[in-house]
Amino acid sequence: MQLLQYVIKHSQLPEKGVANTIKLLEEDSTIPFISRYRKEMTGNLDEVQISTISKLKQGFEELEKRKQAILKAITEQEALTENLQQKIELAETLTQLEDLYLPYKKKRTTKASKARSKGLEPLAKIIMKQQDDHIELTAKRYKNDQVNTAEEALQGARDIIAEWINENEWVRNKLRHLYTRKAIITSKVIKDKKDSDDALKFQQYFDWNEPLHRAPSHRLLAMLRAENEDIVRIKIEVDKEEAIGIIDNIIIKTDVESSTNQVFIAIEDAFKRLLDPAISNEVLKEARQKADEAAIQVFSSNLRQLLLAAPLGEKRILAIDPGFKSGCKVVCLDENGDLKHNENIYPHPPQRETTQAMKKVRSLVNAYNIEAIAIGNGTASRETEAFIKKTGFDRDLQVFVVNEAGASVYSASKIARQEFPGYDVTVRGAVSIGRRLADPLAELVKIDPKSIGVGQYQHDVDQTKLKEELDMVVMSCVNSVGVNVNTASAPLLSYVSGIGTGLAENIVKYRSENGSIQTRKELLKVPRLGTKAFEQSAAFLRIANAEYPLDNSAVHPESYAIVEQMAKDKKVSLDKLVGNKELIQKIDLQKYTTETVGLPTLTDIVKELEKPGLDPRKKAKVFEFDPGLRTIDDVKAGMKIPGIVNNITNFGCFVDIGIKESGLVHISKLANEFISDVNSVVQLHQHVEVKVIEVDIVRKRIQLSMID
Known part of the structure; x- marks a missing residue:
């Protein structure tokens, strides 16, 4: 069986789309690029379908490699018959192959x-x-x-x-x-x-x-x-x-x-x-x-939701990594996430320097024109949140409790040491908390996904397959949002279609030596970034405030001429067309179709022109926990309390109710009707109201329900 027939049989996808997708994959095109910019070739296959083809292609190649090894081994034994060779060549699974090979496999003494x-x-x-x-x-x-x-x-x-x-x-x-x-x-x-x-x-x-x-x-x-x-x-x-x-x-x-x-x-x-x-x-x-x-x-589903969580955006943030004895580490970040100041405050026992801490926080808020406060959800989180809310400010400040899972892993990592060589792990951890409020995706890509705190039994599963799947999820998320080429870190850039670690570091180095990149064409000046890498990556790299408006959009450079023609036909300049929804909706797309560009691509282009560079993520919202809950001892059966979904498994979801222990809503307690997929009812970071069913103080377990 040939590769094409094998993939079609196991995927049930159309032959033309499969054939063209295989061709694109063999040309080193990435899945995000193929799904977004080669829709006419694939028949509008989505990322999941293209990923399936890629996995089947890899499986087929592994199967063929094993067949050749087995045929060689049996031939060397002078035992290969025409019938056996045919059976081996027709085998479609490794199990079939190994059964055929078993009588000829070299055995220990039996x-x-x-x-x-x-x-x-x-x-x-x-x-x-x-x-x-x-x-x-x-x-x-x-x-x-x-x-x-x-x-x-x-x-x-x-x-x-x-x-x-x-x-x-x-x-x-x-x-x-x-x-x-x-x-x-x-x-x-x-x-x-x-x-x-x-x-x-x-x-x-x-x-x-x-x-x-x-x-x-x-x-x-x-x-x-x-x-x-x-x-x-x-x-x-x-x-x-x-x-x-x-x-x-x-x-x-x-x-x-x-x-x-x-x-x-x-x-x-x-x-x-x-x-x-x-x-x-x-x-x-x-x-x-x-x-x-x-x-x-x-x-992977949890990770996708986590990476695409609502960002606060480019705000000046005061971030706090809370603690008791060692105090609270406070950092001030500007709208680009750059560290401007750090110090410790001691509002909690044993020091209880509450008044001094309030004065210091107020001073920092004014000095750095802070717009929001991020508090890590670890030890002393609720106490720190209460302290901040008692502190009087002369402006309205949004106060967010941020999941800090993995912040300590980041703070001790090589990436953190490179970003902040002169600071200790406590400063780096606090910076991570603040940055993940501003942009969860940009910050979380720096952390091993297994350390982010979502999923089930991630340390027990096949680690190679887990890494492959999670890398694909991260790449998909990064490319669906797009990346500011002048502010993105090397880890974030490395996940852009066609870039990788080496080119990401080259882009960062080029920026530091030459200043901000002004146009997408300038990317070709980055060392080792050739035409293939440019083709794969350019549309996912954005130039904020670019002189040429399409450089800050998801329109691929190969389609610039089409958009310019649209503007010319409407007798307006390009910058007058971009964002003009009323004018854009009057464009006759059929007029611009060619042998290679069809309605799927043109539809994507006009959608992008209406809202160029629009971030598909929602905006972050403040959440209020029940102020009466501090520890598991405060939680009683029968209570109805607010919470945030912080993990999803096949058997239910875990809900952060503002204390150290998260509660479990078993899948049978999610809704009145039968539920087979937890994600059909809840999503990560969803704000929910739950009822406490049972509290097991000894085992530190809380059973919750979302049934009315």
Whole structure:
């Protein structure tokens, strides 16, 4: 099967779109560029569909690589037949390939290989024919200096037969089908771990079983984590009699009792010793992969929502990293996020320098013309928020509590050291809190997504797949918003289509040496930024306050001539056309279609012309927690309280109610009707009202409900 047919079969997407997308991917075009600026070629495929094609292409290439390795290995053994080669070339999965290769794979010393070395393979073949009714007598002929008795000869022959059964492709496929439908996953606590502190969170799985195919991803990953931490032991089981019956139906060909009895024994041995362990591991691995995919999907969905969270925008911000004994670190940032001042205040115990702290904050607000205050949501957050709200200011200030997850990771990172070489981690952490209020996307791209505090079991899943998926999410978000080329950090620029780490650093260096970039064309002067990188990146890089208006829009430079013609046809200058919604809506798009530019691209262009450079994100809003809640001891069943959704999983969402512990709204408590997708009801950072159902002070758990 060729690549195109493979992708079409597994994606069910139109042939033309798939073929052109593959061509673009092979030309090193990025997914954001293809989905936005090559709609005519792809048939208007979206990012998800193009990503699917990309993954299938990669999977096909890995499959082909493995096929070539297997064909080479079997050829070297002089065992490759025309029929086997055809089967290998037609295989569509790695599982099929490995089954075909299994009989030829180099093995360590096995019971079967030892039996062969004793000359017992001919006896095994006689038994497998199932026609000899006096097999015990026949076996005596195979006694030699290594085989003392007929029973030893039969045992060796059965070992060989067991290996043949294990390598039988039909047997393995039938058993796989059984395990896929009927396997039960069981977990049992290890006795001496039952009462340990680490085991308490896995108490549900001390004696648990359920059909493997029905185990939701979060539960399977929890059991696997418990096993990894040596709390429980996991087994995958099917009905032994049914499994052996399946093998019997395939292997037993006659009713010659003497021979078939030996085959029956070999079947039981093959199942217990070889097939059951192998296929159990295989189906568990497959279930684990599906659970990983589900968890990664949850994480990527959360990350997308987090990165596209509402920014406050270019405001002068006073940011506070709160604390008790060590005080509160205060920084002042200008509208570009640059650090202008930092110092400590001590409004809380043990110092209680409240009056001095109020005077200092008021002074800083006036001195740096502060427009908003950002307070980290860690230790002493609520106390600091209350302190700020008691401080009298001579202007209206918005006060935001900002999720500081990952700020400490950023503050100790190489990126932070490069940005603020002369400052300690506390200053960097406070700056991060302030900047993520101004622009969450620009700041959060500097932090490993796993440290941002969303998702489920992200440290347990396949880390390579997780990184690939999250990198794609970050790239998608960055390019959907666009980047100011003159203010963006190197980490942010590195996610722009066609740029990458090296070119991002070159852009920053070029800016520092030559000043602000004035036009998109000037990007071609950046070292190593050639025509291909320019094609892929230019439309996602914005020139704020550009002399040429389209340079601050999502219109690709390759389409500038079209827009200029539109302006000419309307007898206005370009700057008079841009933003003139009434005039733009009168443009006849059919007039500007060509062989390569169709209505999808033209529709995007006029939409952009109406509101050039518009940030698709909403604006940040202030949220008020219940002032009566400070600790979990203040939370009582029956309360109705406001909160902010701060994490989403497959089994529900977690809500920040203004204390250290977040509460869980189980999926069954999200709405009156059945819900299968948590995201259909809530989104990250959504402001909600919840009712407290249960508070477990000992385990620090709060159960909430959103049902009226």
